[in-house]
Amino acid sequence: MESLSNKKKQLEVKPLNFWERAYLPTIAKGLSITMSHFFKKPVTIKYPEEKREFSENFRGMHSLKRDEDGRERCTACGLCALSCPAEAITMQAAERQKGEENLYREEKYAAVYEINMLRCIFCGLCEEACPKEAIYLDGDIIPSDYLRKDFIYGKDKLVEAPLNQ
Amino acid sequence: METIDLLIKIALIVIIFAISLVVAMYSTYAERKIAAFFQDRVGPNRAGPWGILQPLADGGKMFLKEEIIPTNATGFLFIVGPSLAILTACIGSAVIPWGQNLEIGGRVIPLQVTDINVGILYIFGVVSLGVYGIMIGGWASNNKYSLLGAIRAASQNISYEISMGLSIIALLMVTGTLSLGEIAKQQHGFWADGYFSWNVFKQPLGFLLFIVCAFAETNRSPFDLPECETELVGGYHTEYSSMKLGFYLFAEYINMFISSAVMATLYFGGYNFPFMDMIHSPNLVAILGVVALFAKIFLFIFFFMWVRWTIPRFRYDQLMDLGWKTLIPLAIANIVLTGIFMTFFK
Numbered sequence: 001m002e003s004l005s006n007k008k009k010q011l012e013v014k015p016l017n018f019w020e021r022a023y024l025p026t027i028a029k030g031l032s033i034t035m036s037h038f039f040k041k042p043v044t045i046k047y048p049e050e051k052r053e054f055s056e057n058f059r060g061m062h063s064l065k066r067d068e069d070g071r072e073r074c075t076a077c078g079l080c081a082l083s084c085p086a087e088a089i090t091m092q093a094a095e096r097q098k099g100e101e102n103l104y105r106e107e108k109y110a111a112v113y114e115i116n117m118l119r120c121i122f123c124g125l126c127e128e129a130c131p132k133e134a135i136y137l138d139g140d141i142i143p144s145d146y147l148r149k150d151f152i153y154g155k156d157k158l159v160e161a162p163l164n165q
Numbered sequence: 166m167e168t169i170d171l172l173i174k175i176a177l178i179v180i181i182f183a184i185s186l187v188v189a190m191y192s193t194y195a196e197r198k199i200a201a202f203f204q205d206r207v208g209p210n211r212a213g214p215w216g217i218l219q220p221l222a223d224g225g226k227m228f229l230k231e232e233i234i235p236t237n238a239t240g241f242l243f244i245v246g247p248s249l250a251i252l253t254a255c256i257g258s259a260v261i262p263w264g265q266n267l268e269i270g271g272r273v274i275p276l277q278v279t280d281i282n283v284g285i286l287y288i289f290g291v292v293s294l295g296v297y298g299i300m301i302g303g304w305a306s307n308n309k310y311s312l313l314g315a316i317r318a319a320s321q322n323i324s325y326e327i328s329m330g331l332s333i334i335a336l337l338m339v340t341g342t343l344s345l346g347e348i349a350k351q352q353h354g355f356w357a358d359g360y361f362s363w364n365v366f367k368q369p370l371g372f373l374l375f376i377v378c379a380f381a382e383t384n385r386s387p388f389d390l391p392e393c394e395t396e397l398v399g400g401y402h403t404e405y406s407s408m409k410l411g412f413y414l415f416a417e418y419i420n421m422f423i424s425s426a427v428m429a430t431l432y433f434g435g436y437n438f439p440f441m442d443m444i445h446s447p448n449l450v451a452i453l454g455v456v457a458l459f460a461k462i463f464l465f466i467f468f469f470m471w472v473r474w475t476i477p478r479f480r481y482d483q484l485m486d487l488g489w490k491t492l493i494p495l496a497i498a499n500i501v502l503t504g505i506f507m508t509f510f511k
Contacts, residue, residue, distance in 0.1 A: 023487075027476060034203045034475040044207040 059122045061139030062115055062153075063160050067105050070163040073134035074113065075106035080126035080135055088119035089126060106132070113158060117142045117151040169272075178278055181258050188462075189418035190220040196418075196470050203474040227411035235404050239305040246302025247405065247412035253295040254419035260284040261426045262346045264436045264455040267448055276436075276455065277346055284345035285333060288427055289326070292382055295420065296322040299384075299391060302413065303401035314400030317481070318391035321381055324488040325388075329378035331496035332371045335503040336431060339367050345427075349435035354442055363434040370499045372432045374492055379428060381488070383420045386473040390481060425465035426458070433461050 019025045045052050054060070065073050076093035094111035096104045103109075126135050145151060194209065194216070201208030209216035234243055264276035281287060296319050303315020340348050352362045365372045381388040392400030399405075402413045429435060436454030444450050479487065 027472075030475045031471060034471065037205055038199075038202050040205050042201070042207045043205050046207065046210070 059124050059127075059137035061117075061142055062120075062126070062135055062137050062158055063139055064110075064113065064155065064158045065134050065136060066160050066163060068163075069102070069105075071101075071103060071105040072109060072159065073105055073132045074110045075108050075132055075134070076110035076113075077131065079129040079131065083125045083129035084120075085123060085125060086119045086121045088116045088121075090114050110155070113155050115153050115158065117153055118148060173274055174278065177274075177276070178259075181263070181278065182255065185255060185258050185419055185422055186415075188422045188466075189415055190224065192418040192421065192466060193223065193414070194220045195466070196473075199467065199470045200474050203471070224411070227408050230407040232407040232409070233404075235307065237307040238404060239307065242301050242305035243404075244409070246298055246305055247409040247416070248298075249301060250295065250298025250416040251412045251419070253291050253298060254416040254423065257288055257291045257420075257423040258426070260287050260345050261423070261430055262349045262435055263458060265447070265451040267451050269448075276451065280344055280346035282342075282344045284348075285337070285343045285431075288345075289330065289333075292424075293322070293326060295382075295416075298413075298416065299401045302405070306401070306404035308404050310397045310399070310403045311401050314391045314397045314403070317397075318384060318401060321384075321388060321390060321484060321488075324485065325378045325381035325492070328374055328488065328492035328496045329382065331493065331500060332368075332374035332378065333431075335371045335496070335499045336364060336368050336375075338500070338503050338507060339364065345430055345435075349430055349437065352434040352437050354437060355434070355439035362437070363432065365432040368432065368499075368503070370495065371503075372428075374496050374499065375432065376428060377487075377492060379424045380469070380472065381484075383424055383469075384417060385421065385469055387476040387479050388484060389473075389478060390484060421466060421469055422462065425462045425469070428465055429458060429461035 067073050076091050078091065078093075081087075081089040081091060090112075091110045091114070092112040093108050096107050096109055122137060124137055127137055142151070197219070198208040198216070200206075209219040212218040212222045234240060259278045260281060262277040262280070267274040267276060299318040300315045303311040303313075303318070306312070337343065340351055342348060342351075348364070352364060354362055356362060360366065380386075384391050390400075391397075392402065397403070402410055405413060436451075436458040438453065438457035441450055441454070444453070
């Protein structure tokens with residue numbers, strides 16, 4: 001039958017000629033090909049020392065942002081935890097006391113904010129859900145570790161470093 | 166024999182033993198590095214600078230692994246297998262002439278453990294014993310994959326030993342001696358009596374046959390059917406763990422080292438190198454000769470690895486076809502041609 005795409009190619013299986021059956025010329029050809037690769041530059045990126053460039057919308061480790069006065073933006077509304085499809089986020093809210101206005105922007109803040117990095121799927125829905133622009137996945141790849149408990153990141157790892165201090 | 170001579174011999178044996186172990190150890194590292202370079206990768210580079218300590222780490226790992234002897238395995242033979250493999254791999258180095266005689270303080274020190282007059286036959290005997298290690302190990306594991314691998318190894322080694330022996334016969338017709346020390350001496354320099362003195366130029370076909378058989382005897386790719394991962398899990402060492410596995414892997418690399426040394430001695434002039442007559446200090450010549458021999462050995466080891474990372478494995482019937490229908494007739498033709506040549510042109 002005619003093939004519709006007209007791309008069908010009839011292959012002819014010829015019996016091997018003497019030199020092909022003698023292996024050696026083809027082996028020499030193969031050896032020369034591998035030798036040409038021997039002197040090529042390796043394509044490896046040696047990961048911890050070298051890093052591949054990420055795309056602009058790469059989603060890595062989360063960071064909890066501060067506002068222009070260096071106060072934590074998060075108000076512990078829980079929308080990020082609610083939007084999280086992997087249920088990786090938990091938090092405990094607390095009320096801002098007198099004299100803490102320079103630490104927290106809103107009257108309520110997250111006393112405990114934990115993300116389980118083993119659960120997180122880095123979808124970025126928390127980022128979209130946040131009304132206060134407090135969480136962004138703009139960090140690096142999560143580093144490896146030995147224990148499961150060390151993958152639950154608290155505020156010590158997530159909150160952005162204080163501004164110019 | 167004087168005590169001092171005995172001590173020198175013992176020292177020589179220990180040095181050669183240590184060198185073959187170190188070379189085998191670093192062959193594993195070289196294998197991985199070279200494989201990486203052939204595949205545009207970097208290779209092991211974490212343990213020490215450029216990964217130079219990788220073999221030590223591997224060895225340490227092998228020693229610390231749990232030692233498992235399967236319930237249905239034959240306990241005694243299971244241990245004899247790898248021991249025999251490494252034993253036969255190591256004792257081959259005894260007859261190889263590593264260099265010319267050294268002269269220190271009027272005492273002549275031969276750089277060859279023993280120059281027995283049947284050196285080549287000794288090598289052959291040892292190489293044929295090597296298959297017992299594999300066969301016993303495969304049999305004692307009581308596992309079908311191990312047994313299949315062992316049977317493959319045995320039949321492959323037996324088939325290729327024939328053509329290897331035949332290719333050697335043609336060489337013996339040229340050299341007229343079985344002693345490796347004598348053969349190395351005959352290839353003095355590089356150019357003598359209007360022709361190259363190395364045997365590879367007198368026996369090119371014989372060398373080709375020998376190197377193909379050497380690949381098969383050491384179970385290296387493309388003849389690595391005994392441990393064919395894709396079909397037989399791990400071949401004859403499927404059931405082995407810990408240092409017993411390490412011994413099998415180690416034996417393969419020592420075999421490679423020894424067969425490279427044999428090839429260098431028989432065909433590539435051994436410790437001889439071009440223009441060696443221009444150096445007048447005999448001790449310097451001897452030391453440079455050792456260096457030259459090791460350079461040749463390392464080139465052969467590199468060639469072994471180069472081939473391994475280039476050519477796919479033979480199918481079993483192709484292996485047997487090549488051994489029986491191609492190499493043996495070629496080897497016999499080589500003998501006849503050598504005979505005709507020697508009769509009419511000498």
